[in-house]
Amino acid sequence: MTEQASAYEHNGKPTSPTFESLQLAERFAKAIEEYNWTVDYVKFCELLELEPGDFADEQYRYFQQLAEALTRFDAESLAKMINAGLGKE
DSSP states (O other): OOOOOOOBOTTSOBOOOOHHHHHHHHHHHHHHHHHHHHOOHHHHHHHTTOOSSHHHHHHHHHHHHHHHHHTTSOHHHHHHHHHHHTTOO
């Protein structure tokens, strides 16, 4: 089996991301990546107006996981998921 991985609509046709979704995916992933490189825990808490503590620790870990997870997808894949989530597949 050498079928290429691709997103399909419910009718079996390959989907293409909209230009708007592709731009959104690229900008979001890039912004999170840049922020992740420049922020530390204290700055993160200040931005989100969180008091340092267990809840803030958890939120910071979630943010780091989000930043890592976004690197696992290219912009086109993210855009296809955005379209699907908005019912634009």
